[in-house]
Amino acid sequence: MTASSTTAPARAPTNRDENWKYANLRALSRISFEATAADRRADPIAVALPARTTACRLVLIDGEYSAINSDALPNGAELRIDTGSATAESASVDHYYLNLNRRGRRETLRLRVLEGQRVQLEILHVATHVGQPAIEVQIDSSAELTLIERYISLDTATAVTNLALDLRLAEHAKLYLARWQHYASPASHIETLNLVLGASSECDLTQVTSAEHSETAVSSRSTVFVTHAGEGARLHWHSATIADGQQQHDAYVRIDHQARRVQTQQVFRGIASGRSKIGFNGHMLVGSSAHGAHSGQSLKTLLAGTEAEANVRPQLEIYTNEVTATHGATVGKLDADMLFYLLSRGLDPGTAESLLKWAFVSDVLTRLPTVELRHQIEARLVLQLPGAIAARQSSAQETAG
Amino acid sequence: MLEIHSLQTRIGDKEILRGLNLTVKAGEVHAIMGPNGAGKSSLAYTLAGRPGYEVTGGSVRFEGADLLTLAPEERAQAGLFLGFQYPVEIPGVNNVYLLKAALNAARKQRGLPEVDAFEFLTLVREKMRLMQMDEAFLSRGVNEGFSGGEKKRNEILQMLVLEPKLALLDETDSGLDIDALKVVANGVNSLRSPSRAVVLVTHYQRLLDYIKPDVVHVLARGRIIKTGGPELALELEARGYDWLLADAA
Numbered sequence A: 001m002t003a004s005s006t007t008a009p010a011r012a013p014t015n016r017d018e019n020w021k022y023a024n025l026r027a028l029s030r031i032s033f034e035a036t037a038a039d040r041r042a043d044p045i046a047v048a049l050p051a052r053t054t055a056c057r058l059v060l061i062d063g064e065y066s067a068i069n070s071d072a073l074p075n076g077a078e079l080r081i082d083t084g085s086a087t088a089e090s091a092s093v094d095h096y097y098l099n100l101n102r103r104g105r106r107e108t109l110r111l112r113v114l115e116g117q118r119v120q121l122e123i124l125h126v127a128t129h130v131g132q133p134a135i136e137v138q139i140d141s142s143a144e145l146t147l148i149e150r151y152i153s154l155d156t157a158t159a160v161t162n163l164a165l166d167l168r169l170a171e172h173a174k175l176y177l178a179r180w181q182h183y184a185s186p187a188s189h190i191e192t193l194n195l196v197l198g199a200s201s202e203c204d205l206t207q208v209t210s211a212e213h214s215e216t217a218v219s220s221r222s223t224v225f226v227t228h229a230g231e232g233a234r235l236h237w238h239s240a241t242i243a244d245g246q247q248q249h250d251a252y253v254r255i256d257h258q259a260r261r262v263q264t265q266q267v268f269r270g271i272a273s274g275r276s277k278i279g280f281n282g283h284m285l286v287g288s289s290a291h292g293a294h295s296g297q298s299l300k301t302l303l304a305g306t307e308a309e310a311n312v313r314p315q316l317e318i319y320t321n322e323v324t325a326t327h328g329a330t331v332g333k334l335d336a337d338m339l340f341y342l343l344s345r346g347l348d349p350g351t352a353e354s355l356l357k358w359a360f361v362s363d364v365l366t367r368l369p370t371v372e373l374r375h376q377i378e379a380r381l382v383l384q385l386p387g388a389i390a391a392r393q394s395s396a397q398e399t400a401g
Numbered sequence B: 001m002l003e004i005h006s007l008q009t010r011i012g013d014k015e016i017l018r019g020l021n022l023t024v025k026a027g028e029v030h031a032i033m034g035p036n037g038a039g040k041s042s043l044a045y046t047l048a049g050r051p052g053y054e055v056t057g058g059s060v061r062f063e064g065a066d067l068l069t070l071a072p073e074e075r076a077q078a079g080l081f082l083g084f085q086y087p088v089e090i091p092g093v094n095n096v097y098l099l100k101a102a103l104n105a106a107r108k109q110r111g112l113p114e115v116d117a118f119e120f121l122t123l124v125r126e127k128m129r130l131m132q133m134d135e136a137f138l139s140r141g142v143n144e145g146f147s148g149g150e151k152k153r154n155e156i157l158q159m160l161v162l163e164p165k166l167a168l169l170d171e172t173d174s175g176l177d178i179d180a181l182k183v184v185a186n187g188v189n190s191l192r193s194p195s196r197a198v199v200l201v202t203h204y205q206r207l208l209d210y211i212k213p214d215v216v217h218v219l220a221r222g223r224i225i226k227t228g229g230p231e232l233a234l235e236l237e238a239r240g241y242d243w244l245l246a247d248a249a
Helices: A023-031 A093-104 A336-343 A349-365 A373-379 A388-400 B040-048 B071-077 B096-111 B119-130 B135-140 B148-162 B178-191 B206-210 B230-239 B240-249
Strands: A057-061 A077-083 A106-111 A118-127 A134-139 A143-152 A160-167 A174-183 A189-199 A202-211 A218-228 A232-245 A248-257 A261-273 A277-286 A292-301 A309-318 A323-332 B003-010 B014-024 B029-033 B052-061 B082-083 B089-094 B167-168 B199-203 B213-218 B224-228
Touching: A023 A189, A023 A218, A023 A292, A057 B052, A093 A160, A093 A189, A093 A218, A134 A143, A134 A174, A143 A160, A143 A218, A143 B224, A160 A174, A160 A202, A160 B213, A174 B206, A189 A202, A189 A232, A202 A323, A202 A349, A218 B240, A232 A248, A232 A277, A232 A349, A248 A261, A248 A292, A261 A277, A261 A309, A261 A349, A277 A292, A277 A323, A292 A309, A292 A349, A309 A323, A336 A349, A336 B089, A349 A373, A349 B089, A373 B224, B003 B040, B014 B040, B014 B052, B029 B230, B040 B071, B040 B082, B040 B167, B040 B199, B071 B082, B071 B096, B071 B178, B082 B148, B089 B096, B096 B119, B096 B135, B096 B148, B119 B135, B148 B167, B167 B178, B167 B240, B178 B199, B213 B230, B213 B240, B224 B230, B224 B240, B230 B240
Parallel strands: A057 A118, A106 A134, A118 A143, A134 A160, A143 A174, A160 A189, A174 A202, A189 A218, A202 A232, A218 A248, A232 A261, A248 A277, A261 A292, A277 A309, A292 A323, B029 B199, B029 B213, B082 B167, B167 B199
Antiparallel strands: A077 A106, B003 B014, B003 B052, B213 B224
16 A cells, blocks of 8 residues: 555445445545544443453544553553544545544554464444544564454444554564454444565454444445565455344455465355345455465355345456466355255254354354354344354254363 | 155155155164165155155155154154265364254153253263273264264264154165274164164165164165065165166156
C-alpha cells in the first residue's frame, strides 16, 4: 500500500468500482465521520464486558485507548500511543476510508513485540458512537504474537467504526490473529487492513463476522491488502461470515505474492440467511519475482434464505510460470444428500439444517487460536444457528466423558 | 410389519418400481437380490422417503400405518432404519452427537425421556466393541475420512444404537473384506429378534453365508420376479439372473 502526499486524495468509491461492487455504499455514504462524542476513555465501562480470552486485554473505546479499562502490557511487548492525525494520503479509491481515518483519527496505537519474544493479548474495540481506531503492530524477528481482536457495541444508537490496522512481520516472526466482529446493536463497520509478511514469517488469520441477533442492523466493509514481501512467507486465511435479516457484509482481499516460495491458503465460508447479503472478493496476485509460490483458495457461500444474496469471486493474476495455484468458489444451498442422511436418522429438519450450517463454518471455527475464544464465539452463534451449539457442547461433553 | 402392495415409483420421467409387492413379518430376515439397475436401492430410498423418488401408485404399510404419508425423519422415528450403500461424509458434525440426537429422537417418539450421558456412553461403547471400532471415531466428523469399510461399520453401529424395528441395509457388504464382512454380519445378527425385521439388499451370496435369510427375493425390472428360501441365493450364485429374466419376460 503506497501513499503519497503529492497526489490528489481518493474520491469516494461507488458500486461501479470493481472492488466495491457489492459494498453497502448507500449506508456508508450516510455516515458522518465528523461527529464527535464525549471522551469516555477515563470512564470505567459500566456494563459487564465479555470474559477475557487472554491474560492481557487492551480496551479501545470509539477508537481511543482506555487505560483505566486495560491491563498492563505483558513482558516482551511495547506500547506507544501517538496523538493526532496522520497526513499521508493515497489516491487509490480503495484507500478512501483509510484516508478518512488518517485525517480523523485522534491517536495511533503502536504495538511492538520484541525480537524473540512470545506475547498473547486481546484488543477489545468498544463502539458507542463514531470511532476511527488506528493500530500499527510490528512483530520483530523470531517473535510470536497471538492477537485477538474483537469488536462489540454497547449503546443502542448506530455505532460507526472506521479502522486502520497495519501489521508488519519481520523475518521468522509469527502472528496468530483472530478477529471477531460481533455487534449487538446497529453498527457500520469499515476497515482497511495492511499486512506485510517478511521472510519466513507466518500469519495464521482467522476471522468471524456475526451479530447478536438476526434483526441487528449491521453492515461491514473490509478492505485488505496482504503483501508477501520476504521469501518463504506463509499466510493461512480462514474467515467466516454469518449474516441474517438485512445485514450486509462485503470484503475485498488482495494478496500480493512478491517473493520466492511464498504460500497462501485462503478459506472463506459465508452463510446468508433472511434477506442478508454477503460479498467476498479474493484477489490473488502472483508477481514475476514469486517463483515457486503456492496459492490456494476455497470460497464457499451457503444461501439459507430465499431472499438472501451472495457473491463470491476468486481472482487470480499470475505473472510467473513457476507457481501452483488452485481456486474454487461456490454459492449454493444445503447439501441435499447430507440433509437426507440426518433426516433418515430421525433428526428434525430444523436441527438437521442448523447442524449442516454449523458444519459449513466449522473449517474456520476450528482454526481459532484459543479455546476460550472458540467457546465464546460458539456460545454467541447459538442465536443464529440454534441446535448446532447444543451439538458442539454435547459432543464435547460426551467425548470428555 | 411391512406390507408393500403394487408400489410404483419414478425419478423424473423414469419409471423405477413397477408394481412391487413385498411382505415382511416381524422376526424375519429378507434378502433382495437382482441385477444392476433393477430398482433395489430405489426401493430402499423410497421406503426411507428420499426426495426425488416419486410414488405414483401402490401402498406401503409399516406397523399398520401408512408409511408414505410420513416425512423421512418420522419414518426413522417410527423405527425404520436405512443403512446407506454410500454413507455421506459430514465434516463438522461429529459422530457422537449424531448418535445421541438420533437416539433421543427415537426415544421421544416412544415416549421415553432423553438418555442420560452415562447410560448413552455405556451403550455406545458396548456397541463399538461389538463392531470392533476405536472410540476415536466418536469425536470425528460423521464418516469423515473413513474408509469404505469403516463407513459400513459406522452404519451398523448407528443401527445397533437406535435398535430399529425394521432395518433396510443397502449393499452393506459392498467394499468389505472378509474380516470386516464378518464383523458387520455379527452386528446385524445381534439385532435379530422376534420383534424386529431386516431387509438386506445385496448382490452377493457371500453375505448370506453370515446372515442367514428366511426369504430371498429377486427384484428385476421394478418388480419381485421370484421368491424362495436361502437355496435361491445359491442357485443365483451358480446360474446368474438370465434364466429368471427370460422367464419373466
